[in-house]
Amino acid sequence: MATLMIEAPVGAGEGRARLAALGTLSRRRLSLAVRTPRELFVPLITPILFALVIAPALKSALHTSAAYESFVALGTVGLLIPLNTMFAGVSVIIDRESGAQRELLAAPIPRWLMVAGNLAVALAVTAFQLVALIAVALARGIEFHATATGIAWFVATAALFATGMYGVAETLASRVPKQEEYIARVPAVAIVPWFLAGSLFPIDALPGFLAWVARLLPLTHGLAVMRYGLLGDASGLRHIWGGGDPTRLAAMSVGVVFAFAVAFTAVSIKVFSRKAVR
Amino acid sequence: MAIAIAEGVDEEVWGNQPPTDGVHVRDLAKTYPGDVEALRGVSFNVHPGETFGLVGPNGAGKSTTIGILTTTVRATRGEAIVGGFDVSTQPLRARAVSSVVFQEPVVDHSLSGRRNLEIHVRLWRVDRAVAGSRIDDLAEALELGDVLDRPVETYSGGQRRRLEIARALVSAPKVLFLDEPTVGLDPRIRHELLGAIGTLRDRGDTTIVLTTHYLDEAERLCDRLAIVHQGSIVAMDTPAALLASMGTEVLDVRAPGLFQSAAATLRVHGVAGADSFVVGSTLTVPLHGWTSSAAIAAVRELDLPGASINTRPPTLDDVYLRLTGDRIVEAA
Numbered sequence: 001m002a003t004l005m006i007e008a009p010v011g012a013g014e015g016r017a018r019l020a021a022l023g024t025l026s027r028r029r030l031s032l033a034v035r036t037p038r039e040l041f042v043p044l045i046t047p048i049l050f051a052l053v054i055a056p057a058l059k060s061a062l063h064t065s066a067a068y069e070s071f072v073a074l075g076t077v078g079l080l081i082p083l084n085t086m087f088a089g090v091s092v093i094i095d096r097e098s099g100a101q102r103e104l105l106a107a108p109i110p111r112w113l114m115v116a117g118n119l120a121v122a123l124a125v126t127a128f129q130l131v132a133l134i135a136v137a138l139a140r141g142i143e144f145h146a147t148a149t150g151i152a153w154f155v156a157t158a159a160l161f162a163t164g165m166y167g168v169a170e171t172l173a174s175r176v177p178k179q180e181e182y183i184a185r186v187p188a189v190a191i192v193p194w195f196l197a198g199s200l201f202p203i204d205a206l207p208g209f210l211a212w213v214a215r216l217l218p219l220t221h222g223l224a225v226m227r228y229g230l231l232g233d234a235s236g237l238r239h240i241w242g243g244g245d246p247t248r249l250a251a252m253s254v255g256v257v258f259a260f261a262v263a264f265t266a267v268s269i270k271v272f273s274r275k276a277v278r
Numbered sequence: 279m280a281i282a283i284a285e286g287v288d289e290e291v292w293g294n295q296p297p298t299d300g301v302h303v304r305d306l307a308k309t310y311p312g313d314v315e316a317l318r319g320v321s322f323n324v325h326p327g328e329t330f331g332l333v334g335p336n337g338a339g340k341s342t343t344i345g346i347l348t349t350t351v352r353a354t355r356g357e358a359i360v361g362g363f364d365v366s367t368q369p370l371r372a373r374a375v376s377s378v379v380f381q382e383p384v385v386d387h388s389l390s391g392r393r394n395l396e397i398h399v400r401l402w403r404v405d406r407a408v409a410g411s412r413i414d415d416l417a418e419a420l421e422l423g424d425v426l427d428r429p430v431e432t433y434s435g436g437q438r439r440r441l442e443i444a445r446a447l448v449s450a451p452k453v454l455f456l457d458e459p460t461v462g463l464d465p466r467i468r469h470e471l472l473g474a475i476g477t478l479r480d481r482g483d484t485t486i487v488l489t490t491h492y493l494d495e496a497e498r499l500c501d502r503l504a505i506v507h508q509g510s511i512v513a514m515d516t517p518a519a520l521l522a523s524m525g526t527e528v529l530d531v532r533a534p535g536l537f538q539s540a541a542a543t544l545r546v547h548g549v550a551g552a553d554s555f556v557v558g559s560t561l562t563v564p565l566h567g568w569t570s571s572a573a574i575a576a577v578r579e580l581d582l583p584g585a586s587i588n589t590r591p592p593t594l595d596d597v598y599l600r601l602t603g604d605r606i607v608e609a610a
Contacts, residue, residue: 017403024400028386035388100394102384103445106348107401108374278310278351 021109025117026124032091032099033121042087044080044129052140070144070231073137075199078223080129081162082190088122089169093179105276112269115170119265122166123159130158144230153229157254160261161222165190167264174268174275193219204239215240218260221253299326299362300485301347301453306356307509308342316342318509319356324502326452329479329486331496334506335602340489341381343506344457347487348378361452361485374402376453377446381461381489383438387431391422391441394430395448402449409448416444420474436467443474447484454478456488460495468495475499493594497521503594507602517594524553524592524600529563529573533585540582549576555600562596565589 054072095101104114138144146154168189176182196210197203197219203211214220224236234246241249301324308317317339324330332340345351347360349369358365361375377398385394392413399409417423420440430438439459446454459475460468472495479486479499490496496503497517504514513520529549533540541561544550554563565573570589577587 020403021401024397028389028397031389031393032386098383098387100384100386100397102350102380103378103398104401105350106373106376106378107398108370108403109401110370277349278345 018110018113021107022113022117022120025104025109025113026120029091029118029121030124032095033088033125036091038087042083044132048076048133048136052136067231067233069142071227071233072200073133073142074227074230075194075223076133077130077158077226078197078199078219079191079194080133081126081158082165082194082219083186084126084129085122085162085165085169086172086186086190088118088125088166089173090179090182092118092170092173093176093182096173097179101276111273111276115265115269115272118170119163119166122169123162126158126162145232146230147232150229150232153250153254154226157222157225157229157257160254160257161218164218164257164261164264167261167266167268170268171264171271174271193217196220198223198236198239202235202239211239218257221256225250225253225257299452300324300328301330301361301487302357302359303343303347304357306343306346306358307354308339308346308351309354315509317346317353320506320509320511321356322504322511322514324485324487326485327482328501329488329499331500331503332487332489332506333491333493333496333503333598334489335491338506338602339509340506341457344378344455344487344489347372348376348455349373375451376455377402377449377451378455379439379442379446379457379459381458383442385430385438385442385445388429390428391417391426391430391433391437391444394441395426395445398445399448404449412448412450413444416448419477420444434467435463436470439463439467439471440474443471447478451484453485453487456486458489458491460490460492472498493598497594505598505601512601513597520597521592521594524596525564525566526591527565527570527589528592528596529565529568529570529577529587529589531561531563531577531582531585531587532559533561533582534559540577540580540585543580544577547576547580549573553600557599562599564592564596564600 092101101114105111134144172185172189173182176185196206196214197217198214199219203214203220206214220236220240224234224240227233227236228246228250234249237246237249237253238244241252301322303323304321306317306320307315309315316337320339320343322330332343334340342351346353347358347365349365349372353366360372363371363375365372386397389397395413395416396409399413404412413426414423417426420443422437422440422444425433425437430441433441443456443459446456456475460471463471475486475488476499478484479501486499488496488499500517502514502516503520504511505520506512513523515523531540531544541550541554541556544554544561544563549565549568550561550563551566554561556562563573568576574587574589577585
């Protein structure tokens with residue numbers, strides 16, 4: 001038997017039907033997520049701890065300026081997004097092991113829609129958590145210097161980075177058979193890059209080799225653009241690219257994050273579709 | 279003998295006529311990684327409105343067949359058409375006209391039963407105008423009305439199973455796949471569920487393919503059965519015809535340690551034919567042309583120490599064991 005799964009061409013009516021199916025899948029995932037509050041709140045704990053407790057403590061101990069708190073507060077976004085998306089990946093495994101994933105696989109919808117539905121909810125939950133983190137930081141007296149354009153840089157970069165990280169999580173969840181094995185990989189995927197990506201200190205403080213590794217990480221680019229957007233601080237971009245117009249440097253870094261998002265979304269759909277059918 | 283043995287099945291499968299409704303399977307094979315051959319060229323037709331059973335031991339290839347027909351398993355070879363659509367080239371359409379109840383629970387436990395049904399309704403694009411009343415009608419028919427708005431995690435095993443059946447039916451599928459629908463259920467719930475499936479079968483507007491290893495439920499529910507063994511169909515016919523292939527009576531000879539010599543001797547004396555079979559230390563012999571008293575007398579003359587002998591009407595279990603167990607030819 002030919003193994004190619006040919007799907008019907010998409011007309012306007014079919015496009016609307018797929019949008020409706022995406023809405024159904026997203027609402028389903030959201031309904032499940034709100035019934036498991038750990039998905040919403042647990043990923044917030046560590047970043048808030050860093051932003052509100054550890055950063056002020058470091059500032060005080062190291063006698064740095066108030067700007068350091070803002071620097072770290074945004075650095076914690078680089079921890080929050082990977083943690084949240086990796087938690088979303090756990091839900092994919094639960095869905096496969098004891099949920100209704102097989103029912104969805106037998107539904108008359110293209111299977112990439114299942115990944116897209118999960119991604120939509122991961123982005124919505126990430127947005128909620130970012131708003132919560134920034135609101136708590138503002139309440140703690142941490143200052144941001146954002147313009148409308150700066151906020152746009154921040155939102156676009158955060159959305160793209162979250163998309164790419166969800167692709168990583170979905171890919172891992174599809175490839176790893178058990179929750180335990182998945183959880184064991186979370187620190188390597190979500191936390192190790194965070195320490196290297198200029199979250200707590202600029203990457204030029206790293207040894208030369210590690211600084212080059214940091215420049216290759218999408219998270220480094222993401223954090224640099226987010227700081228440029230919300231703090232007006234282009235130093236992270238210069239540490240990556242050298243000198244130049246900050247807007248151009250930011251666009252180049254967004255390009256890196258965009259490529260990361262597109263690549264891992266494509267990989268996650270391919271891996272999910274292949275693994276879903278035995 | 280009316281029994282259709284697998285070798286002859288190919289010729290009856292769709293010939294020159296393009297299949298339309300029902301389920302049509304030709305030369306389906308599946309080899310999993312590690313060279314595990316789950317299916318070795320299975321062919322069968324299920325006519326529209328027919329209830330067709332795939333019966334066989336664990337690992338026979340029943341669930342793999344259902345997996346291919348529901349497009350969750352990719353066939354290595356062969357063709358399969360569900361409700362008029364080829365599962366390999368038109369998977370969305372094949373899925374649109376079919377529903378499946380899986381062997382293990384496949385529900386969103388933290389959502390309510392109604393929400394599970396609504397998700398199915400939307401994904402299968404059931405007209406909203408009819409979806410609500412169809413959900414209510416099914417909930418009433420399957421006695422789920424009182425629990426429909428509760429989270430599924432509070433359901434009993436039987437309620438959850440009935441919910442899965444309601445979910446499969448709410449899109450009014452042309453083809454319904456039931457993969458071991460009663461496995462793991464207590465006798466009362468199993469009885470209720472068989473009643474529900476029987477009602478559905480009697481309506482005759484849905485083609486049903488079910489797998490089971492319970493011969494009694496296959497006999498009760500199925501218009502025709504295929505007995506699957508080691509990835510191949512070894513027999514396919516109506517339950518009555520399969521049963522008739524065993525004659526009107528069978529002889530059981532329980533002779534611990536001696537069944538091989540007993541089998542050989544009974545064969546020499548013409549009591550046991552090639553369709554006799556051994557399970558454990560019991561030799562079962564279909565009595566074609568022998569009366570039970572004559573057969574018992576013949577066995578007693580053999581003077582088998584410690585042997586117990588009895589005769590009884592054959593059951594579908596005998597058909598199944600004869601086709602999937604050790605034949606006398608191998609045993610003797």
